Amino acid sequence: MAKMIHSMVRVLDEARSLDFYQLAFGFRIIERLDFETFTLIYLGSDETPFELELTVNKGRTEPYQMGDGYGHLAVSVDDIEAEHARFTEAGLAPGKLVTFERDGALFARFFFVTDPDGYKIEVLQRHGRFL
Amino acid sequence: MAKMIHSMVRVLDEARSLDFYQLAFGFRIIERLDFETFTLIYLGSDETPFELELTVNKGRTEPYQMGDGYGHLAVSVDDIEAEHARFTEAGLAPGKLVTFERDGALFARFFFVTDPDGYKIEVLQRHGRFL
Numbered sequence: 282m283a284k285m286i287h288s289m290v291r292v293l294d295e296a297r298s299l300d301f302y303q304l305a306f307g308f309r310i311i312e313r314l315d316f317e318t319f320t321l322i323y324l325g326s327d328e329t330p331f332e333l334e335l336t337v338n339k340g341r342t343e344p345y346q347m348g349d350g351y352g353h354l355a356v357s358v359d360d361i362e363a364e365h366a367r368f369t370e371a372g373l374a375p376g377k378l379v380t381f382e383r384d385g386a387l388f389a390r391f392f393f394v395t396d397p398d399g400y401k402i403e404v405l406q407r408h409g410r411f412l
Numbered sequence: 413m414a415k416m417i418h419s420m421v422r423v424l425d426e427a428r429s430l431d432f433y434q435l436a437f438g439f440r441i442i443e444r445l446d447f448e449t450f451t452l453i454y455l456g457s458d459e460t461p462f463e464l465e466l467t468v469n470k471g472r473t474e475p476y477q478m479g480d481g482y483g484h485l486a487v488s489v490d491d492i493e494a495e496h497a498r499f500t501e502a503g504l505a506p507g508k509l510v511t512f513e514r515d516g517a518l519f520a521r522f523f524f525v526t527d528p529d530g531y532k533i534e535v536l537q538r539h540g541r542f543l
Binding site: 282283284285286287288289290291305306307308312314316323325326327328329330331332333334336345346347348349350351352353354355356357358364383388398399400403404405410411412 | 413414415416417418419420421422436437438439443445447454456457458459460461462463464465467476477478479480481482483484485486487488489514519529530531534535536541542543
């Protein structure tokens with residue numbers, strides 16, 4: 282049986298991305314591997330063994346094209362209102378806090394934020410199926 | 413602290429994607445939510461609570477653009493050679509099985525496979541940091 286272990290995105294500026302993921306989500310470097318033409322940085326937290334793998338291709342300066350297929354990485358948090366306020370104060374420009382009902386019951390409370398390369402991250406209140 | 417809980421990709425054909433993810437990785441539908449203009453399908457396995465969220469936008473027929481930023485979702489498996497043979501036999505057209513050394517030691521054994529919409533999935537032998 283296959284186990285999902287990480288998601289990989291390409292980023293231009295390692296320091297800029299590390300600052301963002303640390304400030305926004307508290308992710309830290311689990312491992313950093315430097316190769317001749319690229320660097321791999323595995324980010325994670327104590328909450329889950331799943332990791333975000335950043336690939337930095339050395340010498341690349343042209344912004345990556347996001348396309349319209351890949352959607353987002355989702356994270357859950359304990360207190361979405363506090364996080365939304367903290368993101369706003371930190372200048373991370375979060376989107377609007379949305380309450381999404383389904384069949385008259387709360388399905389999800391969430392907002393989106395965009396990382397320095399343009400990848401979307403959905404921040405969800407821990408509730409229902411989003412734990 | 414934020415916890416990574418799922419990754420979302422948009423797909424055109426629900427049945428085609430479900431067949432692929434079931435056959436390739438043994439993922440099953442954890443939850444399927446139908447809305448007026450879209451359907452969300454959460455796929456997973458017993459190996460990890462992390463899920464793959466498929467979004468099907470109703471009426472969309474134009475293939476999604478993959479861009480060059482998003483890389484892949486990675487999964488780990490117990491026996492990469494057996495899986496590579498099984499993928500080949502099942503007509504999933506896996507890429508070449510690659511052995512990647514670093515400083516003279518095995519770093520990773522892996523192959524890539526492409527899902528029906530064009531998303532890459534990296535299949536890694538459980539070894540070292542890829543558990």
